[in-house]
Amino acid sequence: MEDHVEANIDRRNAVARRVYIVDITQSNKSGSNSTELENFNEVKIFGTVVSKRIYRSEGKVEYGVLSVDDGSGSIIQIKAWGNVTATVDRFEQGELVDVVGKLKQGKNEVYIVPEIIRRLDDPNWEIVRELEVIEDYLRRNKARIRSPDLPDRQTVNLKSEIVGIVDREGGSAGIDYTELVKCLKHSNEEEIKKTLNELLDQGIICETRPGRYRK
Numbered sequence: 745m746e747d748h749v750e751a752n753i754d755r756r757n758a759v760a761r762r763v764y765i766v767d768i769t770q771s772n773k774s775g776s777n778s779t780e781l782e783n784f785n786e787v788k789i790f791g792t793v794v795s796k797r798i799y800r801s802e803g804k805v806e807y808g809v810l811s812v813d814d815g816s817g818s819i820i821q822i823k824a825w826g827n828v829t830a831t832v833d834r835f836e837q838g839e840l841v842d843v844v845g846k847l848k849q850g851k852n853e854v855y856i857v858p859e860i861i862r863r864l865d866d867p868n869w870e871i872v873r874e875l876e877v878i879e880d881y882l883r884r885n886k887a888r889i890r891s892p893d894l895p896d897r898q899t900v901n902l903k904s905e906i907v908g909i910v911d912r913e914g915g916s917a918g919i920d921y922t923e924l925v926k927c928l929k930h931s932n933e934e935e936i937k938k939t940l941n942e943l944l945d946q947g948i949i950c951e952t953r954p955g956r957y958r959k
Contacts (some may be wrong), residue, residue: 765789
Protein backbone atom coordinates (compact mmCIF):
# COMPACT_ATOMS: atom_id res chain seq x y z
CA MET A 745 0.00 0.00 0.00
CA GLU A 746 1.22 3.48 -0.89
CA ASP A 747 -0.16 6.65 0.70
CA HIS A 748 0.88 10.12 -0.33
CA VAL A 749 0.36 13.80 0.40
CA GLU A 750 0.86 16.44 -2.28
CA ALA A 751 1.54 20.06 -1.45
CA ASN A 752 -0.25 22.77 -3.42
CA ILE A 753 2.79 23.84 -5.46
CA ASP A 754 3.07 24.51 -9.19
CA ARG A 755 5.25 21.74 -10.66
CA ARG A 756 5.01 22.67 -14.35
CA ASN A 757 8.22 21.89 -16.26
CA ALA A 758 9.68 20.30 -13.13
CA VAL A 759 12.01 17.36 -13.70
CA ALA A 760 13.06 15.73 -10.45
CA ARG A 761 16.41 13.98 -10.14
CA ARG A 762 16.59 10.95 -7.84
CA VAL A 763 19.69 11.16 -5.63
CA TYR A 764 21.23 9.87 -2.43
CA ILE A 765 21.04 12.30 0.48
CA VAL A 766 24.82 12.16 0.90
CA ASP A 767 25.26 13.63 -2.60
CA ILE A 768 23.22 16.67 -1.59
CA THR A 769 25.07 17.22 1.69
CA GLN A 770 28.52 16.62 0.16
CA SER A 771 27.71 19.12 -2.58
CA ASN A 772 26.87 21.62 0.13
CA LYS A 773 30.08 20.93 2.10
CA SER A 774 32.32 21.10 -0.97
CA GLY A 775 32.12 24.89 -1.06
CA SER A 776 30.14 24.88 -4.29
CA ASN A 777 27.50 27.10 -2.62
CA SER A 778 24.05 27.35 -4.15
CA THR A 779 25.10 27.30 -7.83
CA GLU A 780 25.82 23.58 -8.00
CA LEU A 781 22.91 22.76 -5.73
CA GLU A 782 20.54 24.64 -8.00
CA ASN A 783 21.66 22.38 -10.84
CA PHE A 784 19.78 19.62 -9.04
CA ASN A 785 16.66 21.81 -9.42
CA GLU A 786 14.09 19.37 -8.05
CA VAL A 787 15.10 16.15 -6.31
CA LYS A 788 13.62 12.82 -5.27
CA ILE A 789 14.87 11.05 -2.15
CA PHE A 790 13.59 8.15 -0.09
CA GLY A 791 14.43 7.04 3.41
CA THR A 792 13.25 6.52 6.97
CA VAL A 793 11.81 9.33 9.09
CA VAL A 794 14.10 9.50 12.13
CA SER A 795 12.38 12.46 13.78
CA LYS A 796 9.48 14.90 13.36
CA ARG A 797 8.99 18.32 14.89
CA ILE A 798 6.00 20.64 14.57
CA TYR A 799 6.60 24.20 15.78
CA ARG A 800 3.69 26.30 17.07
CA SER A 801 3.36 29.89 18.20
CA GLU A 802 0.35 31.16 20.15
CA GLY A 803 -1.54 27.98 19.30
CA LYS A 804 -0.92 28.28 15.55
CA VAL A 805 1.29 25.97 13.50
CA GLU A 806 4.36 27.85 12.25
CA TYR A 807 6.27 25.12 10.42
CA GLY A 808 7.16 21.42 10.49
CA VAL A 809 10.37 19.43 10.00
CA LEU A 810 10.95 15.78 9.10
CA SER A 811 14.49 14.40 9.35
CA VAL A 812 15.00 11.64 6.79
CA ASP A 813 17.86 9.09 6.57
CA ASP A 814 18.39 6.96 3.46
CA GLY A 815 21.33 4.91 4.77
CA SER A 816 23.89 6.72 2.57
CA GLY A 817 25.60 8.33 5.55
CA SER A 818 23.68 11.63 5.78
CA ILE A 819 20.37 12.96 7.07
CA ILE A 820 18.41 15.77 5.44
CA GLN A 821 15.53 17.86 6.74
CA ILE A 822 12.19 18.25 4.97
CA LYS A 823 10.74 21.65 5.95
CA ALA A 824 7.26 23.05 5.37
CA TRP A 825 5.65 26.32 6.49
CA GLY A 826 2.08 27.51 7.02
CA ASN A 827 -0.66 25.45 5.40
CA VAL A 828 1.91 23.15 3.79
CA THR A 829 2.95 21.97 7.28
CA ALA A 830 0.12 19.43 7.08
CA THR A 831 2.16 17.77 4.33
CA VAL A 832 4.79 16.66 6.86
CA ASP A 833 2.53 16.36 9.92
CA ARG A 834 0.87 13.19 8.58
CA PHE A 835 4.10 11.20 8.75
CA GLU A 836 5.70 9.63 11.82
CA GLN A 837 9.09 8.48 13.02
CA GLY A 838 10.08 5.07 11.63
CA GLU A 839 8.00 5.33 8.44
CA LEU A 840 9.60 4.84 5.02
CA VAL A 841 8.87 7.83 2.78
CA ASP A 842 9.46 8.91 -0.80
CA VAL A 843 9.93 12.68 -1.17
CA VAL A 844 9.85 15.01 -4.19
CA GLY A 845 10.81 18.61 -3.55
CA LYS A 846 13.02 21.60 -4.19
CA LEU A 847 16.43 22.11 -2.61
CA LYS A 848 16.86 25.27 -0.57
CA GLN A 849 20.03 26.69 0.95
CA GLY A 850 19.73 27.81 4.56
CA LYS A 851 22.29 29.60 6.68
CA ASN A 852 24.09 26.44 7.79
CA GLU A 853 22.39 23.68 5.86
CA VAL A 854 20.63 22.60 2.72
CA TYR A 855 17.08 21.28 3.08
CA ILE A 856 14.12 20.19 0.96
CA VAL A 857 10.80 22.00 0.60
CA PRO A 858 8.38 19.14 -0.17
CA GLU A 859 6.01 18.99 -3.10
CA ILE A 860 5.00 15.33 -2.74
CA ILE A 861 5.59 12.93 0.16
CA ARG A 862 4.57 9.29 -0.17
CA ARG A 863 4.37 6.75 2.62
CA LEU A 864 5.78 3.41 1.42
CA ASP A 865 4.32 0.54 3.43
CA ASP A 866 5.83 -2.19 1.25
CA PRO A 867 9.60 -2.58 1.98
CA ASN A 868 10.09 -3.80 -1.61
CA TRP A 869 9.70 -0.17 -2.70
CA GLU A 870 13.11 0.45 -1.15
CA ILE A 871 14.71 -1.87 -3.71
CA VAL A 872 12.81 -0.18 -6.54
CA ARG A 873 13.95 3.28 -5.42
CA GLU A 874 17.56 2.11 -5.05
CA LEU A 875 17.52 0.81 -8.63
CA GLU A 876 16.06 4.12 -9.82
CA VAL A 877 18.96 6.03 -8.25
CA ILE A 878 21.54 3.73 -9.85
CA GLU A 879 19.81 3.92 -13.23
CA ASP A 880 19.78 7.72 -13.07
CA TYR A 881 23.49 7.87 -12.21
CA LEU A 882 24.37 5.50 -15.04
CA ARG A 883 22.31 7.53 -17.48
CA ARG A 884 24.20 10.66 -16.47
CA ASN A 885 27.57 8.88 -16.67
CA LYS A 886 28.11 9.55 -12.99
CA ALA A 887 27.71 6.03 -11.67
CA ARG A 888 28.89 5.58 -8.10
CA ILE A 889 27.62 2.27 -6.77
CA ARG A 890 27.69 2.37 -2.99
CA SER A 891 30.34 0.19 -1.36
CA PRO A 892 29.35 -2.44 1.26
CA ASP A 893 30.86 -0.50 4.15
CA LEU A 894 28.30 2.35 3.92
CA PRO A 895 25.53 2.39 6.53
CA ASP A 896 22.79 -0.17 5.79
CA ARG A 897 19.12 -0.29 6.80
CA GLN A 898 20.08 -1.72 10.20
CA THR A 899 22.03 1.49 10.92
CA VAL A 900 19.08 3.63 9.85
CA ASN A 901 16.78 1.65 12.15
CA LEU A 902 19.24 2.11 15.04
CA LYS A 903 19.20 5.88 14.50
CA SER A 904 15.43 5.89 14.54
CA GLU A 905 15.37 3.74 17.69
CA ILE A 906 17.87 5.96 19.53
CA VAL A 907 15.97 9.13 18.61
CA GLY A 908 12.74 7.53 19.83
CA ILE A 909 14.23 6.47 23.18
CA VAL A 910 15.89 9.84 23.77
CA ASP A 911 12.65 11.65 22.90
CA ARG A 912 10.53 9.36 25.08
CA GLU A 913 12.82 8.89 28.10
CA GLY A 914 15.12 11.93 28.00
CA GLY A 915 12.81 14.72 29.08
CA SER A 916 14.52 18.04 29.79
CA ALA A 917 17.40 16.48 31.74
CA GLY A 918 18.22 13.83 29.15
CA ILE A 919 18.80 10.07 29.37
CA ASP A 920 22.04 8.64 30.73
CA TYR A 921 24.24 6.71 28.29
CA THR A 922 24.15 3.57 30.50
CA GLU A 923 20.34 3.58 30.53
CA LEU A 924 20.26 4.16 26.79
CA VAL A 925 22.51 1.15 26.17
CA LYS A 926 20.24 -1.00 28.37
CA CYS A 927 17.29 -0.02 26.17
CA LEU A 928 19.32 -1.06 23.12
CA LYS A 929 20.49 -4.41 24.49
CA HIS A 930 20.22 -6.07 21.07
CA SER A 931 22.64 -3.56 19.49
CA ASN A 932 26.44 -3.52 19.46
CA GLU A 933 27.81 -0.84 21.81
CA GLU A 934 30.38 0.36 19.28
CA GLU A 935 27.58 0.92 16.77
CA ILE A 936 25.57 2.75 19.44
CA LYS A 937 28.50 5.11 20.13
CA LYS A 938 29.07 5.71 16.42
CA THR A 939 25.38 6.38 15.79
CA LEU A 940 25.13 8.71 18.79
CA ASN A 941 28.05 10.77 17.45
CA GLU A 942 26.39 11.00 14.02
CA LEU A 943 23.10 12.15 15.57
CA LEU A 944 24.97 14.75 17.65
CA ASP A 945 26.88 16.03 14.59
CA GLN A 946 23.64 16.29 12.63
CA GLY A 947 21.87 18.17 15.44
CA ILE A 948 19.12 15.57 15.81
CA ILE A 949 19.93 15.13 19.51
CA CYS A 950 22.10 17.09 21.95
CA GLU A 951 24.26 16.31 24.99
CA THR A 952 23.10 18.11 28.15
CA ARG A 953 26.32 17.03 29.87
CA PRO A 954 28.87 14.31 29.11
CA GLY A 955 27.07 11.01 28.70
CA ARG A 956 23.53 12.42 28.89
CA TYR A 957 21.33 13.00 25.83
CA ARG A 958 18.04 14.66 24.89
CA LYS A 959 16.30 15.97 21.77
